[in-house]
Amino acid sequence: MDLEQRIEILSAGAKYDASCASSGSDRAGGHGANVASGICHTWAADGRCISLLKILMTNACVYDCAYCVNRSSADTPRAALTPDEIASLTFEFYRRNYIEGLFLSSGVVVSPDRTMELMLEAVRKLRQEKRFTGYIHMKVIPGASRELIDQAGLYADRVSVNIELPTSGSLALLAPGKTKEGILRPMSRLAEKISASRDERRTIKSSPAYAPAGQSTQLIVGATPETDLQIMRLSDALYKKMSLKRVYYSAFVPVSPDNRLPALLEPPLKREHRLYQADWLLRFYGFSVDELLNEKCPCLDLTFDxxxxxxxxxxxxxxxxxxxxxxxxxxxxxxxxxxxxxxxxxxxxxxxxxxxxxxxxxxxxxxxxxxxxxxxxxxxxxxxxxxxxxxxxxxxxxxxxxxxxxxxxxxxxxxx
Ligand code: SF4
Incomplete structure (x- = not known):
């Protein structure tokens, strides 16, 4: 399979990850033109819009999460890029002004550790061999060992571990290869490393920044029966205990029939929108979860914000x-x-x-x-x-x- 076909498959496989904004920009012609697939946009801390190559290292995953287009049982063409190819591709796109950064995720190859090793090799090559100074957002694979997790923030500006489903019961039902504990452990470790690096840089300005853009996560909304109250309590705890920069809410998109999944006619986009508004109220408007939702009214109103x-x-x-x-x-x-x-x-x-x-x-x-x-x-x-x-x-x-x-x-x- 040639490189272009693999990029198409791997960028399509990455598009459901909401912790990076819109995928598939289609600017045509001229300096800075890009390919139709694989480019998404994100916002820097200063509000500047930057374009990223949003891609999976591979969409061949050993796990079988029911909601995922890349799950092992899905009948979909598989592809992979080597660390060298990811580094070269990112750098060449960057030199041609197509992109300003990389969003790198992956299906799980062999094991979480093996996957992290390959992803780390790609970003290490980019930073150290290609001298790439652009933005890198890197996924951290739940279940990877601490030594490998620790390296992620040395190369990436932002790191993220996707929590995907709000409760252990839902993970057991739809993502049997994952546990809540296995997801929270790397998050907690990243929070420790980010906080230690910030403290150190307050006294020694020249010390290297560890994941300076912080960490984020994604929650899928509507695939399982959790209420908005449960979701917002989880987000609140993640902001307070893990110092997350952002929780992204992604309306469940039914990608294939599975009797463990709800039969939705369309993704619950309005609910996703309300969760973003409630999340905004928690972070910037001084509201608490209990002021917005309670056991009697556990779901956000869809008519009024x-x-x-x-x-x-x-x-x-x-x-x-x-x-x-x-x-x-x-x-x-x-x-x-x-x-x-x-x-x-x-x-x-x-x-x-x-x-x-x-x-x-x-x-x-x-x-x-x-x-x-x-x-x-x-x-x-x-x-x-x-x-x-x-x-x-x-x-x-x-x-x-x-x-x-x-x-x-x-x-x-x-x-x-
Ligand atoms: S671990 Fe689950 S969510 Fe992630 S790529 Fe594999 S099947 Fe998809």
Whole structure:
């Protein structure tokens, strides 16, 4: 099989991994043109969009995870690249300006250790022999030994171990080769190494950075019966205990019939979208999981976003006077995001704000109007109730659900 065919197979095999953004860019012609498959885009810490070669080292996997297109029992053409080929391909694409980095994952060849050895060989060659300084995101294979896991962050900017399913029971059902413990152990080790490296660099600036872009993971949503409450509790624990940079939620895409999997007509994209919004509220808006979900209501509302639902369930806290509220209170108003809350605080120094000023400061007034006063003036409904507000909000139709940019900045994700 020639190289181009193998790249096609291996980039198609990587496209379901949501811990890297859109795959399959198709820019044509001119300097920086790329091939149709295998290029995805991600965002750097400074908000810059960078293009990556997103590829598997091999799609021949000894495991048989029911939800995966590369599982051992799948009837699909198999291919592999050698470490030399991955290093050369990445470097040549980089030199031609097709890409700025590499996202490298793999099916499990022989064993987790053997797979990690080959992947490490590829990234080591890239860094040390080709002197490649671009971005590398490398998957860490659950079950690999500690010595090999430790090497990953020496070469990669970002590392990730995919948790895939939220509970041990679901892993046992759909991914019998994996255990929760086997996934959490490398995550915990990576967290230790990243934290130790940051501490060291505070005192010795020249010491090498270990996985400077941190670690992330991916959770598949809708393949198993876990609730949003279970998923958000898991994400919260991962952010707090493993210092994860991001949890990516990937709506389950049925790739083949299997009686262990739900018969979905379409991937639960709206649910995925709501989970991203709730995740954003945890990380940037000061919400806790228990404020958004509970045992009685364990699933996010699909009609209204989680912040609006929280506000509607806590109407006694509103309306809020925008000239007096502090930053954390402003962030809880539907239609006021991080950027507009900061603008409100800045603008207040120059004088009292009116409702008209809020729109100019980026507040989405069609949502905020029911929850704020400015100088005592209120433009919401006369006899506000959650149901009446819901009816009004529905009159202003929400845009259709779409997959969010996975490495987005606050601005890219939109104000909540
Ligand atoms: S380990 Fe499971 S999820 Fe990963 S490539 Fe193999 S079959 Fe797919």
């Amino acid at each position: 989680p912040k609006t639902m929280w506000a509607l369930n806590n109407l006694e806290k509103f309306p809020l006077e925008v000239n007096a509220a502090d930053y954390s209170e402003l962030l809880r108003v539907p239609g006021i995001g991080v950027v507009s809350a900061k603008k409100i605080l800045r603008a207040r120094r120059a004088g009292r704000l009116s409702l008209e000023d809020l729109g100019r400061l980026g507040v989405v007034m069609k949502r905020a109007v029911y929850f704020v006063t400015a100088g005592g003036k209120y433009n919401g409904l006369k006899r506000d109730s959650a149901e009446a507000i819901k009816v009004r909000l529905l009159e202003k139709k929400e845009p259709a659900a779409q997959q969010l940019p996975l490495f987005g900045t606050a601005a890219a994700q939109g104000e909540l």
